[in-house]
Amino acid sequence: MAAAEKASSATDLDAAEREFVESLDTLQEYLQLQARLQDQLKQGLMNLARAKYSMGPIGQAQYDMDMKASVRVAVRSEGASTTCSGSRFGFEIQKQLPSATATAATAAARRSPQPPAAAVGRSNVVEKVAAADGIVRCTDDDLLDNDGDEDDGLSREEGEEEEGELKEANEFLRRMRMLLSGDGGGDVGGGGVGGGDGNSASSGTAESKMTRRLRRGGRNGGGGGGGGGGGPLHWFGVLVPPALKDAQSGFSAALETCLQLANTAQRMRPQLASSSAGAAEEGPAT
Amino acid sequence: MAKNANITSADGMLLAVLADEDTITGFLLAGVGNVDLRKKKNYLVVDSKTSVRTIEQAFKEFSAREDIAVILISQQVASQIRHVIAAHNKPIPAVLEIPSKDCPYDPSQDSLLKRVKLIAGFN
Numbered sequence: 001m002a003a004a005e006k007a008s009s010a011t012d013l014d015a016a017e018r019e020f021v022e023s024l025d026t027l028q029e030y031l032q033l034q035a036r037l038q039d040q041l042k043q044g045l046m047n048l049a050r051a052k053y054s055m056g057p058i059g060q061a062q063y064d065m066d067m068k069a070s071v072r073v074a075v076r077s078e079g080a081s082t083t084c085s086g087s088r089f090g091f092e093i094q095k096q097l098p099s100a101t102a103t104a105a106t107a108a109a110r111r112s113p114q115p116p117a118a119a120v121g122r123s124n125v126v127e128k129v130a131a132a133d134g135i136v137r138c139t140d141d142d143l144l145d146n147d148g149d150e151d152d153g154l155s156r157e158e159g160e161e162e163e164g165e166l167k168e169a170n171e172f173l174r175r176m177r178m179l180l181s182g183d184g185g186g187d188v189g190g191g192g193v194g195g196g197d198g199n200s201a202s203s204g205t206a207e208s209k210m211t212r213r214l215r216r217g218g219r220n221g222g223g224g225g226g227g228g229g230g231g232p233l234h235w236f237g238v239l240v241p242p243a244l245k246d247a248q249s250g251f252s253a254a255l256e257t258c259l260q261l262a263n264t265a266q267r268m269r270p271q272l273a274s275s276s277a278g279a280a281e282e283g284p285a286t
Numbered sequence: 287m288a289k290n291a292n293i294t295s296a297d298g299m300l301l302a303v304l305a306d307e308d309t310i311t312g313f314l315l316a317g318v319g320n321v322d323l324r325k326k327k328n329y330l331v332v333d334s335k336t337s338v339r340t341i342e343q344a345f346k347e348f349s350a351r352e353d354i355a356v357i358l359i360s361q362q363v364a365s366q367i368r369h370v371i372a373a374h375n376k377p378i379p380a381v382l383e384i385p386s387k388d389c390p391y392d393p394s395q396d397s398l399l400k401r402v403k404l405i406a407g408f409n
Contacts, residue, residue: 048312058311059307066321067321069318069319069328232315232317247315248316254316255301255318258382262356
């Protein structure tokens with residue numbers, strides 16, 4: 001009986017010792033991650049300062065007030081603890097595509113029963129409409145060849161938000177076709193704000209109208225996309241210094257380190273909870 | 287007995303940030319920033335004119351929101367609302383102190399490490 005008690009107490013002591021060593025390891029990992037985060041933030045802030053030096057002030061005045069997060073956190077519940085203090089969660093980064101319209105295009109291409117080549121062609125056309133800078137470079141072939149396929153590909157499931165985005169993109173395509181047919185089918189390729197090279201005045205006007213509409217549509221389609229890729233960079237102008245892009249990548253790395261830190265802190269929670277429970281038991285006993 | 291890990295949020299939750307303007311700008315560049323339909327932001331820019339009450343209100347608001355998983359708070363800002371952070375016991379949102387722009391990270395100020403020190407008896 002005494003031997004059994006001794007054995008169980010020895011086992012308990014071993015378990016407590018293991019737990020203590022694990023908690024110290026977790027603590028060390030936490031401190032190492034904090035040091036890494038400090039270096040990454042320092043580097044990111046240095047790049048931001050360089051960008052400020054070359055392009056002027058960078059601050060709240062340039063923030064987009066309709067910004068949407070492109071980086072989110074997926075939360076996993078782990079552990080079987082029933083108490084709030086002992087429960088554990090894991091965090092993972094989820095990155096979304098920069099443009100909701102691009103998401104719609106790729107989703108439509110995946111859902112379509114068409115052969116891959118036609119699906120790629122269709123999605124290319126839709127993506128061209130939703131290009132980040134709003135300027136579409138299409139040829140008549142793209143518009144005419146995909147006409148039938150596009151309509152067939154429009155059979156979609158109900159209640160999908162992406163279908164609305166795709167519909168909007170197709171509306172722009174139809175308007176483009178109408179404008180082209182109205183002006184005698186001028187070549188649209190390479191159309192800029194000032195109209196095409198050597199085109200007639202009317203087709204030049206139509207092209208500039210078209211380009212303005214597409215710019216508006218591209219801006220509307222891409223404005224809700226928020227960060228990632230080039231989203232937040234565009235708040236600070238079309239041409240941004242390389243230092244700003246470096247700052248962006250630096251802070252993205254820092255963000256991943258932050259989530260690792262959060263996961264490490266979550267690992268410490270049950271250990272803190274069990275240690276505080278053990279301390280509470282010993283308190284009244286002494 | 288360990289439960290199987292399951293994803294509690296399929297759509298993804300947000301990160302909130304309370305820090306100086308440059309740090310916030312950096313994290314916004316990384317894609318963290320979000321303004322919802324009610325014009326509620328998930329960040330607070332703290333400068334010399336920001337009152338402690340404003341910081342407290344923002345922190346309480348972020349910790350009460352159901353769509354925020356992690357709150358990043360710079361250590362300099364955290365030291366102004368230490369009592370509020372100490373009272374925060376929920377696992378979600380997780381509160382993480384990050385180094386400030388002007389001051390390096392001080393482990394002795396970190397609320398999590400303070401708690402570990404207290405429990406382990408390292409005084």
